Amino acid sequence: MSSIISVSNLSKAYGSGFKALNGINLDIKRGEIFALLGPNGAGKTTLISIICGIVNPSQGSVSIGGHDIIRDYRAARSMIGLVPQELHTDAFESVWATVSFSRGLFGKPKNPAHIEKVLKDLSLWDKKDSKIITLSGGMKRRVMIAKALSHEPQILFLDEPTAGVDVELRKGMWEVVRTLQASGVTIILTTHYIEEAEEMADRIGVINKGEIILIEDKATLMQKLGKKHLTLQLQNKLDAIPETLAAYHLELSADGRAVTYDYDTKGDRTGITSLLSDLRNAGIRISDLDTKQSSLEDIFVSLVRAP
Ligand SMILES: Nc1ncnc2c1ncn2[C@@H]1O[C@H](COP(=O)(O)OP(=O)(O)O)[C@@H](O)[C@H]1O
Ligand SMILES: [Mg+2]
Known part of the structure:
Protein backbone atom coordinates (compact mmCIF):
# COMPACT_ATOMS: atom_id res chain seq x y z
CA MET A 1 0.00 0.00 0.00
CA LYS A 224 3.71 -9.75 20.69
CA LEU A 225 1.10 -9.57 23.37
CA GLY A 226 0.18 -13.23 23.05
CA LYS A 227 2.05 -13.75 26.27
CA LYS A 228 0.68 -15.02 29.54
CA HIS A 229 2.04 -14.96 33.03
CA LEU A 230 1.61 -17.96 35.31
CA THR A 231 1.92 -17.14 38.98
CA LEU A 232 2.49 -20.00 41.41
CA GLN A 233 1.92 -19.44 45.11
CA LEU A 234 4.39 -21.52 47.14
CA GLN A 235 3.66 -23.45 50.30
CA ASN A 236 7.07 -22.53 51.71
CA LYS A 237 9.13 -19.40 51.37
CA LEU A 238 11.96 -19.65 48.83
CA ASP A 239 15.21 -17.70 49.18
CA ALA A 240 16.40 -18.22 45.62
CA ILE A 241 15.36 -20.05 42.46
CA PRO A 242 17.29 -23.36 42.31
CA GLU A 243 19.88 -23.68 39.51
CA THR A 244 18.01 -26.67 38.06
CA LEU A 245 15.13 -24.32 37.15
CA ALA A 246 17.28 -21.61 35.54
CA ALA A 247 16.00 -22.40 32.02
CA TYR A 248 12.49 -21.24 32.94
CA HIS A 249 13.62 -17.68 33.78
CA LEU A 250 11.30 -17.64 36.75
CA GLU A 251 10.84 -14.50 38.74
CA LEU A 252 10.71 -14.78 42.50
CA SER A 253 8.44 -12.37 44.34
CA ALA A 254 9.97 -10.03 46.93
CA ASP A 255 8.45 -12.01 49.80
CA GLY A 256 9.72 -15.32 48.36
CA ARG A 257 6.22 -16.82 48.38
CA ALA A 258 5.44 -16.77 44.66
CA VAL A 259 7.17 -17.37 41.34
CA THR A 260 6.06 -16.06 37.96
CA TYR A 261 6.60 -17.81 34.65
CA ASP A 262 6.04 -16.06 31.28
CA TYR A 263 4.99 -18.18 28.35
CA ASP A 264 3.81 -17.72 24.80
CA THR A 265 0.26 -18.83 24.14
CA LYS A 266 1.01 -19.04 20.41
CA GLY A 267 4.05 -21.33 20.83
CA ASP A 268 3.92 -25.09 20.18
CA ARG A 269 4.39 -25.84 23.83
CA THR A 270 4.00 -23.64 26.85
CA GLY A 271 6.51 -25.53 29.03
CA ILE A 272 4.06 -25.60 31.90
CA THR A 273 3.90 -29.38 32.24
CA SER A 274 7.66 -29.76 32.52
CA LEU A 275 7.89 -26.72 34.80
CA LEU A 276 5.45 -28.28 37.24
CA SER A 277 7.27 -31.60 37.29
CA ASP A 278 10.69 -29.92 37.65
CA LEU A 279 9.35 -27.86 40.54
CA ARG A 280 8.18 -31.03 42.24
CA ASN A 281 11.58 -32.68 41.63
CA ALA A 282 13.18 -29.64 43.28
CA GLY A 283 10.95 -30.16 46.31
CA ILE A 284 8.94 -26.97 45.75
CA ARG A 285 5.27 -27.30 46.60
CA ILE A 286 2.53 -25.15 45.20
CA SER A 287 -0.50 -23.94 47.12
CA ASP A 288 -2.29 -22.01 44.36
CA LEU A 289 -1.87 -20.70 40.85
CA ASP A 290 -3.33 -18.23 38.43
CA THR A 291 -2.65 -17.00 34.91
CA LYS A 292 -2.91 -13.55 33.42
CA GLN A 293 -2.96 -12.45 29.80
CA SER A 294 -0.89 -9.39 29.00
CA SER A 295 -2.92 -6.90 27.01
CA LEU A 296 -2.48 -3.81 24.94
CA GLU A 297 -3.29 -2.04 28.17
CA ASP A 298 -0.17 -3.49 29.80
CA ILE A 299 2.23 -2.22 27.18
CA PHE A 300 0.38 1.02 26.83
CA VAL A 301 0.69 1.67 30.53
CA SER A 302 4.34 0.62 30.62
CA LEU A 303 5.19 2.74 27.55
CA VAL A 304 3.43 5.81 28.85
CA ARG A 305 5.00 5.44 32.29
CA ALA A 306 8.53 5.01 30.97
CA PRO A 307 10.69 8.05 31.81
N1 LIG B 1 -3.92 26.60 21.76
C1 LIG B 1 -3.08 26.08 22.69
N2 LIG B 1 -2.22 26.87 23.38
C2 LIG B 1 -1.37 26.36 24.27
N3 LIG B 1 -1.30 25.05 24.59
C3 LIG B 1 -2.13 24.20 23.96
C4 LIG B 1 -3.07 24.68 22.97
N4 LIG B 1 -3.75 23.61 22.50
C5 LIG B 1 -3.29 22.54 23.16
N5 LIG B 1 -2.32 22.90 24.04
C6 LIG B 1 -1.55 21.97 24.91
O1 LIG B 1 -0.88 21.03 24.09
C7 LIG B 1 -0.90 19.74 24.67
C8 LIG B 1 -1.54 18.77 23.70
O2 LIG B 1 -2.92 19.06 23.55
P1 LIG B 1 -3.85 18.27 22.56
O3 LIG B 1 -3.21 18.23 21.24
O4 LIG B 1 -5.21 18.84 22.66
O5 LIG B 1 -3.79 16.80 23.23
P2 LIG B 1 -4.84 15.58 23.09
O6 LIG B 1 -5.73 15.85 21.93
O7 LIG B 1 -3.94 14.38 22.91
O8 LIG B 1 -5.58 15.50 24.38
C9 LIG B 1 -1.68 19.88 25.96
O9 LIG B 1 -0.75 20.00 27.01
C10 LIG B 1 -2.47 21.13 25.77
O10 LIG B 1 -2.71 21.78 27.02
MG1 LIG C 1 -7.77 15.92 21.79
Whole structure:
Protein backbone atom coordinates (compact mmCIF):
# COMPACT_ATOMS: atom_id res chain seq x y z
CA MET A 1 0.00 0.00 0.00
CA SER A 2 1.27 3.49 -0.86
CA SER A 3 1.14 6.35 1.65
CA ILE A 4 -1.56 8.94 1.32
CA ILE A 5 -0.26 11.15 4.15
CA SER A 6 3.35 11.76 4.97
CA VAL A 7 4.34 13.67 8.10
CA SER A 8 8.00 14.43 8.54
CA ASN A 9 9.89 15.83 11.47
CA LEU A 10 6.87 17.79 12.66
CA SER A 11 7.10 19.90 15.81
CA LYS A 12 4.75 22.40 17.41
CA ALA A 13 5.48 24.91 20.13
CA TYR A 14 2.45 26.93 21.22
CA GLY A 15 2.80 30.67 21.87
CA SER A 16 3.57 30.01 25.50
CA GLY A 17 6.66 28.09 24.33
CA PHE A 18 5.06 24.81 25.35
CA LYS A 19 6.17 22.02 23.02
CA ALA A 20 3.05 20.03 22.16
CA LEU A 21 4.68 17.97 19.37
CA ASN A 22 8.28 16.96 19.02
CA GLY A 23 9.75 15.45 15.84
CA ILE A 24 6.74 13.46 14.61
CA ASN A 25 7.29 11.14 11.64
CA LEU A 26 4.28 9.26 10.38
CA ASP A 27 3.06 7.71 7.13
CA ILE A 28 -0.57 6.81 6.65
CA LYS A 29 -1.29 4.10 4.08
CA ARG A 30 -4.07 4.47 1.57
CA GLY A 31 -7.16 2.60 2.71
CA GLU A 32 -6.12 1.80 6.25
CA ILE A 33 -7.73 2.56 9.58
CA PHE A 34 -5.03 4.13 11.71
CA ALA A 35 -5.61 4.70 15.40
CA LEU A 36 -3.60 7.35 17.19
CA LEU A 37 -3.75 6.24 20.78
CA GLY A 38 -2.63 8.38 23.67
CA PRO A 39 -3.65 9.88 27.00
CA ASN A 40 -5.25 13.31 27.32
CA GLY A 41 -2.81 16.07 26.51
CA ALA A 42 -0.55 13.79 24.43
CA GLY A 43 -0.86 15.99 21.32
CA LYS A 44 -3.43 14.07 19.27
CA THR A 45 -5.68 17.03 18.48
CA THR A 46 -2.66 19.25 17.77
CA LEU A 47 -1.31 16.72 15.25
CA ILE A 48 -4.67 16.36 13.50
CA SER A 49 -5.18 20.13 13.49
CA ILE A 50 -1.84 20.68 11.76
CA ILE A 51 -2.53 18.00 9.15
CA CYS A 52 -5.93 19.60 8.48
CA GLY A 53 -4.42 23.08 8.20
CA ILE A 54 -6.09 24.56 11.29
CA VAL A 55 -2.91 25.00 13.32
CA ASN A 56 0.47 26.04 11.90
CA PRO A 57 3.44 23.77 12.50
CA SER A 58 6.59 25.24 14.07
CA GLN A 59 8.82 22.88 12.13
CA GLY A 60 8.59 20.02 9.66
CA SER A 61 6.22 19.26 6.82
CA VAL A 62 3.10 17.33 5.89
CA SER A 63 2.04 16.21 2.46
CA ILE A 64 -1.33 14.80 1.51
CA GLY A 65 -1.59 12.88 -1.74
CA GLY A 66 1.63 14.65 -2.73
CA HIS A 67 0.28 18.15 -1.88
CA ASP A 68 2.18 20.15 0.75
CA ILE A 69 -0.30 21.42 3.35
CA ILE A 70 1.14 24.94 3.29
CA ARG A 71 2.28 25.55 -0.30
CA ASP A 72 -0.64 23.63 -1.76
CA TYR A 73 -3.24 24.18 0.95
CA ARG A 74 -6.45 24.01 -1.06
CA ALA A 75 -5.59 20.80 -2.88
CA ALA A 76 -4.39 19.17 0.34
CA ARG A 77 -7.40 20.30 2.37
CA SER A 78 -9.94 19.17 -0.22
CA MET A 79 -8.73 15.59 0.21
CA ILE A 80 -9.61 15.63 3.91
CA GLY A 81 -12.77 15.42 5.94
CA LEU A 82 -12.50 16.29 9.63
CA VAL A 83 -14.87 15.45 12.45
CA PRO A 84 -13.56 17.57 15.31
CA GLN A 85 -13.49 16.59 18.96
CA GLU A 86 -15.96 19.34 19.88
CA LEU A 87 -19.24 18.82 18.06
CA HIS A 88 -21.29 21.76 16.89
CA THR A 89 -24.27 21.60 14.57
CA ASP A 90 -26.83 24.01 13.26
CA ALA A 91 -29.80 22.81 15.31
CA PHE A 92 -32.64 24.09 13.15
CA GLU A 93 -31.39 23.00 9.74
CA SER A 94 -32.45 19.73 8.16
CA VAL A 95 -29.91 16.95 7.81
CA TRP A 96 -29.99 17.27 4.02
CA ALA A 97 -29.47 21.05 4.06
CA THR A 98 -26.60 21.06 6.54
CA VAL A 99 -24.72 18.28 4.75
CA SER A 100 -25.24 19.87 1.31
CA PHE A 101 -24.13 23.25 2.66
CA SER A 102 -20.85 21.76 3.94
CA ARG A 103 -20.09 20.53 0.44
CA GLY A 104 -20.63 24.04 -0.90
CA LEU A 105 -17.99 25.39 1.49
CA PHE A 106 -15.39 23.44 -0.47
CA GLY A 107 -16.51 25.09 -3.68
CA LYS A 108 -17.67 21.79 -5.12
CA PRO A 109 -20.64 21.68 -7.49
CA LYS A 110 -23.85 20.12 -6.17
CA ASN A 111 -23.91 16.33 -6.23
CA PRO A 112 -27.17 15.04 -4.72
CA ALA A 113 -26.26 11.45 -5.61
CA HIS A 114 -23.15 11.68 -3.42
CA ILE A 115 -25.04 13.24 -0.50
CA GLU A 116 -27.61 10.49 -0.81
CA LYS A 117 -24.93 7.80 -0.72
CA VAL A 118 -23.26 9.33 2.34
CA LEU A 119 -26.57 9.58 4.21
CA LYS A 120 -27.40 5.98 3.32
CA ASP A 121 -23.93 4.74 4.41
CA LEU A 122 -24.48 6.46 7.74
CA SER A 123 -28.06 5.18 8.17
CA LEU A 124 -29.39 8.74 8.06
CA TRP A 125 -31.38 8.55 4.84
CA ASP A 126 -34.78 8.34 6.54
CA LYS A 127 -33.82 11.39 8.65
CA LYS A 128 -32.79 13.57 5.71
CA ASP A 129 -35.67 16.02 6.26
CA SER A 130 -35.51 16.03 10.07
CA LYS A 131 -34.20 19.05 11.92
CA ILE A 132 -30.94 18.24 13.65
CA ILE A 133 -32.31 19.32 17.02
CA THR A 134 -34.75 16.39 16.91
CA LEU A 135 -32.04 13.73 16.48
CA SER A 136 -30.48 11.51 19.13
CA GLY A 137 -26.86 12.04 20.20
CA GLY A 138 -25.66 9.12 18.08
CA MET A 139 -27.42 10.47 15.00
CA LYS A 140 -25.96 13.95 15.54
CA ARG A 141 -22.51 12.41 15.55
CA ARG A 142 -23.29 10.66 12.29
CA VAL A 143 -24.47 13.98 10.81
CA MET A 144 -21.05 15.41 11.70
CA ILE A 145 -19.44 12.55 9.80
CA ALA A 146 -21.79 13.10 6.84
CA LYS A 147 -20.78 16.79 6.78
CA ALA A 148 -17.12 15.80 6.81
CA LEU A 149 -17.71 13.44 3.87
CA SER A 150 -19.88 15.81 1.85
CA HIS A 151 -17.07 17.01 -0.44
CA GLU A 152 -15.92 13.47 -1.32
CA PRO A 153 -12.65 13.47 0.63
CA GLN A 154 -10.41 10.40 0.40
CA ILE A 155 -9.33 10.76 4.00
CA LEU A 156 -11.46 11.08 7.12
CA PHE A 157 -10.16 12.24 10.49
CA LEU A 158 -12.21 11.37 13.54
CA ASP A 159 -10.95 13.11 16.68
CA GLU A 160 -12.12 11.06 19.67
CA PRO A 161 -15.26 9.87 17.90
CA THR A 162 -16.61 8.01 20.92
CA ALA A 163 -15.38 10.03 23.89
CA GLY A 164 -18.15 10.20 26.46
CA VAL A 165 -20.40 7.95 24.39
CA ASP A 166 -22.11 4.89 25.84
CA VAL A 167 -21.03 1.38 24.90
CA GLU A 168 -23.84 0.76 22.44
CA LEU A 169 -23.26 3.97 20.50
CA ARG A 170 -19.57 3.26 20.49
CA LYS A 171 -20.16 -0.10 18.80
CA GLY A 172 -22.49 1.55 16.29
CA MET A 173 -19.75 4.06 15.49
CA TRP A 174 -17.23 1.26 14.94
CA GLU A 175 -19.59 -0.28 12.39
CA VAL A 176 -19.96 3.04 10.59
CA VAL A 177 -16.18 3.39 10.39
CA ARG A 178 -15.83 -0.09 8.89
CA THR A 179 -18.50 0.70 6.29
CA LEU A 180 -16.63 3.87 5.33
CA GLN A 181 -13.36 1.99 5.01
CA ALA A 182 -15.07 -0.54 2.75
CA SER A 183 -16.23 2.35 0.56
CA GLY A 184 -12.58 3.32 0.04
CA VAL A 185 -12.00 6.06 2.64
CA THR A 186 -8.71 6.14 4.60
CA ILE A 187 -9.49 6.70 8.27
CA ILE A 188 -7.40 8.19 11.04
CA LEU A 189 -9.01 8.21 14.44
CA THR A 190 -7.69 9.39 17.76
CA THR A 191 -8.69 7.76 20.96
CA HIS A 192 -7.65 7.33 24.54
CA TYR A 193 -9.59 4.05 24.68
CA ILE A 194 -7.26 1.11 24.23
CA GLU A 195 -10.20 -1.13 23.44
CA GLU A 196 -11.18 1.13 20.55
CA ALA A 197 -7.73 0.98 18.98
CA GLU A 198 -7.66 -2.78 19.51
CA GLU A 199 -11.09 -3.22 17.94
CA MET A 200 -10.84 -0.85 14.98
CA ALA A 201 -7.34 -0.25 13.77
CA ASP A 202 -5.22 -1.89 11.10
CA ARG A 203 -2.27 -0.03 12.62
CA ILE A 204 -1.79 1.67 15.93
CA GLY A 205 0.45 4.61 16.77
CA VAL A 206 0.97 5.41 20.44
CA ILE A 207 1.61 9.08 21.21
CA ASN A 208 2.69 10.45 24.55
CA LYS A 209 3.99 13.90 25.53
CA GLY A 210 4.17 15.00 21.91
CA GLU A 211 6.19 12.02 20.70
CA ILE A 212 5.20 8.89 18.84
CA ILE A 213 6.59 6.07 20.91
CA LEU A 214 5.34 3.10 18.92
CA ILE A 215 3.85 2.36 15.50
CA GLU A 216 2.87 -1.20 14.73
CA ASP A 217 0.43 -3.34 12.77
CA LYS A 218 -2.27 -4.35 15.16
CA ALA A 219 -1.85 -8.03 14.29
CA THR A 220 1.89 -7.87 15.10
CA LEU A 221 1.19 -5.99 18.27
CA MET A 222 -1.38 -8.52 19.41
CA GLN A 223 1.02 -11.36 18.59
CA LYS A 224 3.71 -9.75 20.69
CA LEU A 225 1.10 -9.57 23.37
CA GLY A 226 0.18 -13.23 23.05
CA LYS A 227 2.05 -13.75 26.27
CA LYS A 228 0.68 -15.02 29.54
CA HIS A 229 2.04 -14.96 33.03
CA LEU A 230 1.61 -17.96 35.31
CA THR A 231 1.92 -17.14 38.98
CA LEU A 232 2.49 -20.00 41.41
CA GLN A 233 1.92 -19.44 45.11
CA LEU A 234 4.39 -21.52 47.14
CA GLN A 235 3.66 -23.45 50.30
CA ASN A 236 7.07 -22.53 51.71
CA LYS A 237 9.13 -19.40 51.37
CA LEU A 238 11.96 -19.65 48.83
CA ASP A 239 15.21 -17.70 49.18
CA ALA A 240 16.40 -18.22 45.62
CA ILE A 241 15.36 -20.05 42.46
CA PRO A 242 17.29 -23.36 42.31
CA GLU A 243 19.88 -23.68 39.51
CA THR A 244 18.01 -26.67 38.06
CA LEU A 245 15.13 -24.32 37.15
CA ALA A 246 17.28 -21.61 35.54
CA ALA A 247 16.00 -22.40 32.02
CA TYR A 248 12.49 -21.24 32.94
CA HIS A 249 13.62 -17.68 33.78
CA LEU A 250 11.30 -17.64 36.75
CA GLU A 251 10.84 -14.50 38.74
CA LEU A 252 10.71 -14.78 42.50
CA SER A 253 8.44 -12.37 44.34
CA ALA A 254 9.97 -10.03 46.93
CA ASP A 255 8.45 -12.01 49.80
CA GLY A 256 9.72 -15.32 48.36
CA ARG A 257 6.22 -16.82 48.38
CA ALA A 258 5.44 -16.77 44.66
CA VAL A 259 7.17 -17.37 41.34
CA THR A 260 6.06 -16.06 37.96
CA TYR A 261 6.60 -17.81 34.65
CA ASP A 262 6.04 -16.06 31.28
CA TYR A 263 4.99 -18.18 28.35
CA ASP A 264 3.81 -17.72 24.80
CA THR A 265 0.26 -18.83 24.14
CA LYS A 266 1.01 -19.04 20.41
CA GLY A 267 4.05 -21.33 20.83
CA ASP A 268 3.92 -25.09 20.18
CA ARG A 269 4.39 -25.84 23.83
CA THR A 270 4.00 -23.64 26.85
CA GLY A 271 6.51 -25.53 29.03
CA ILE A 272 4.06 -25.60 31.90
CA THR A 273 3.90 -29.38 32.24
CA SER A 274 7.66 -29.76 32.52
CA LEU A 275 7.89 -26.72 34.80
CA LEU A 276 5.45 -28.28 37.24
CA SER A 277 7.27 -31.60 37.29
CA ASP A 278 10.69 -29.92 37.65
CA LEU A 279 9.35 -27.86 40.54
CA ARG A 280 8.18 -31.03 42.24
CA ASN A 281 11.58 -32.68 41.63
CA ALA A 282 13.18 -29.64 43.28
CA GLY A 283 10.95 -30.16 46.31
CA ILE A 284 8.94 -26.97 45.75
CA ARG A 285 5.27 -27.30 46.60
CA ILE A 286 2.53 -25.15 45.20
CA SER A 287 -0.50 -23.94 47.12
CA ASP A 288 -2.29 -22.01 44.36
CA LEU A 289 -1.87 -20.70 40.85
CA ASP A 290 -3.33 -18.23 38.43
CA THR A 291 -2.65 -17.00 34.91
CA LYS A 292 -2.91 -13.55 33.42
CA GLN A 293 -2.96 -12.45 29.80
CA SER A 294 -0.89 -9.39 29.00
CA SER A 295 -2.92 -6.90 27.01
CA LEU A 296 -2.48 -3.81 24.94
CA GLU A 297 -3.29 -2.04 28.17
CA ASP A 298 -0.17 -3.49 29.80
CA ILE A 299 2.23 -2.22 27.18
CA PHE A 300 0.38 1.02 26.83
CA VAL A 301 0.69 1.67 30.53
CA SER A 302 4.34 0.62 30.62
CA LEU A 303 5.19 2.74 27.55
CA VAL A 304 3.43 5.81 28.85
CA ARG A 305 5.00 5.44 32.29
CA ALA A 306 8.53 5.01 30.97
CA PRO A 307 10.69 8.05 31.81
N1 LIG B 1 -3.92 26.60 21.76
C1 LIG B 1 -3.08 26.08 22.69
N2 LIG B 1 -2.22 26.87 23.38
C2 LIG B 1 -1.37 26.36 24.27
N3 LIG B 1 -1.30 25.05 24.59
C3 LIG B 1 -2.13 24.20 23.96
C4 LIG B 1 -3.07 24.68 22.97
N4 LIG B 1 -3.75 23.61 22.50
C5 LIG B 1 -3.29 22.54 23.16
N5 LIG B 1 -2.32 22.90 24.04
C6 LIG B 1 -1.55 21.97 24.91
O1 LIG B 1 -0.88 21.03 24.09
C7 LIG B 1 -0.90 19.74 24.67
C8 LIG B 1 -1.54 18.77 23.70
O2 LIG B 1 -2.92 19.06 23.55
P1 LIG B 1 -3.85 18.27 22.56
O3 LIG B 1 -3.21 18.23 21.24
O4 LIG B 1 -5.21 18.84 22.66
O5 LIG B 1 -3.79 16.80 23.23
P2 LIG B 1 -4.84 15.58 23.09
O6 LIG B 1 -5.73 15.85 21.93
O7 LIG B 1 -3.94 14.38 22.91
O8 LIG B 1 -5.58 15.50 24.38
C9 LIG B 1 -1.68 19.88 25.96
O9 LIG B 1 -0.75 20.00 27.01
C10 LIG B 1 -2.47 21.13 25.77
O10 LIG B 1 -2.71 21.78 27.02
MG1 LIG C 1 -7.77 15.92 21.79
